[in-house]
Amino acid sequence: MKMEALHALFLEHPTICTDTRKVTDNCLFFALKGPNFNGNAFAQEALDKGATYAIIDETDYNTSDKFILCEDVLETLQQLATYHRKQCKAKIISLTGSNGKTTTKELINAVISKKYKTIATKGNLNNHIGVPLTLLSIQEDTEMAIVEMGANHIGEIEMLCNIAQPDFGYITNFGKAHLEGFGSVEGVIQGKSELYNFIRSNGGHIFFNADDPIQKEKLNSCTKKIGFSTTDHQFYNIEFLKANPFVTLKVEETTITTQLIGKYNFPNCCAAIIMGKYFNVPLEEIKSAIESYQPQNNRSQILEKNGFKIILDAYNANPTSMKAALENFSLMDAEHKTLIIGDMFELGTTATEEHQAIADLAKELNFQDVYLVGKNFFGTQTDLLQFETFDALKAHLEDQPLKKGTLLIKGSRGMALERVLDLV
Structure with a gap:
């Protein structure tokens, strides 16, 4: 056919x-x-x-x-998605990056949908099957489609771009994620940059973080770019005010207080803001969209249970996001900080080194209690409490319960550390 x-x-x-x-x-x-x-x-x-x-x-x-x-069924699905995309009037905004993709996608959708009929990637369906399914959800009246793209090896983003044919692109950051597939941080930069390369080659527009030296250098010769910065006045200026615990920022003369914890979420908000401004969404609507957004699905959720204040960030983890989460937690005003962190997956030959670095950081930041969970953390050289399995942690906490206070839970999806909620 x-x-x-x-x-x-x-x-x-x-x-x-x-x-x-x-x-x-x-x-x-x-x-x-x-x-x-x-x-x-x-x-x-x-x-x-x-x-x-x-x-x-x-x-x-x-x-x-x-x-x-x-x-080939998969190729047919992908070709159908591309054909459908070309028949529709919707503009495609694609984004990728090592950390913050899904949160940024949700923020962009919240802002853009204030003015336009939008669709966006559901959950994290961002691979060679999820991207086609997202494109096939575009309807006749859809004006904007926000398409998240994930990758764990070089060439994958280029392939997804050929399917989605995006008009606009944004990369959240380049971090130590999927090192097993990319081989190195340099490989991550090369792989993620395939989005910017595609956009630039096809005459599209690029949104970027001008405070990120890697992005700024890569886009130095690009003319169709829209950047944000906290200091460089040739780009759209957004001021970071605080993140204790929630990110608060200032745009022009408007203060926006989010429901997102951690300074690492500041650029995610900035991306949504500059896209909103570019697409002529009124600033008061941008403010409303960002302030009303609440994280879901174990992504930096704030919970209260049995006298504990819990930061549940158990959806995913890599060395870059783990370091940011720990440093942010150390700066929070909170009583009796307890840290429970689980193994970071897909790190390949760097796993031992990266887990040791995080264990050393957790020790250095002087949290009141620290629990390291998983085979990789169990193998680190440290005097912090180590548990090879979740069941070992569970047995320990049943015998010696957690002390009331503020609790950060973070680990890769496969660790399923949200199970800690049943132990408090």
Whole structure:
């Protein structure tokens, strides 16, 4: 089936499903494959559950006119997304970076949606499957689409850009994330910069943090750029006021008090502000959008439970975000600060060195209590409390409960440290 015909079919049945557990009536089922599953084997089940058609790529399963046979289901999904994107009037804002992507995406969407009909990446569906699904959620009346892009190796952002064809781009930062795939921080910079390279090559506009020397240098010769800075007056100036605990900033003569903790969230807010200004969203609407935004899904959430004030930041972690979180926590006005941190994943050969550096920092910052959790932290040389598994931590805390006060919980997603909430 030609792409034009498949797209016409999609417009008649604009719901895409890739999981038979989530099939809805009249959807299109794309039989994707993975290391441990073959979607072709579930295509008939999808039809039985209400899917109108199933897109497959193995002839053995092509048993009725309800199956659409293609060469590769994933490539077809991606090509359909690009075709659909080109038929729509929506402008695409893409963003990537080592830390803060999802929070920044949510802030941008909150601001831009004050004036425009928007869609944005749901959750962190930011990979080679999530980006196409986001693009296919663009409707006829959508004016702006905010598309988050994640990557763990060089070439991935370029591939996602070729699918999404963004008009605008923003990189949050370059940090020590996914070093196993990128190989080094230099690899991270090269990989993430693929977004700026694509935008620049295709005549689009770039938003950037002019206080980031790496971004400033890379965009030195770029003419279509919109920057923010706390000091350089050739760019849009935004003043950082405080983050104790919530980020407060000043734009022109307007003070904005967010519900986001940590100075590391300041540039995330700035990105949303300059995009709002660029797209002519009134400043009072920008203020309203940012002040009303509340983090969700274990991302720097502030919770109160049983006399504890808890900062739950257990969605993800890497050396850059961990260092920022610990330093911010050390500066907070709080009684009896307790730190529970878990292993940082995907660090490759640097894992030992990076975990030792964080353990040393946790010791240096003199928190009242520190608990290190996970195999990597268990292997560090320190006199802080170390637990190889979560169950070992749990057993310890059941015997010696945490002392009341302020608690920071941070670790990689695989550590699932939100389970600590059941122990306070």
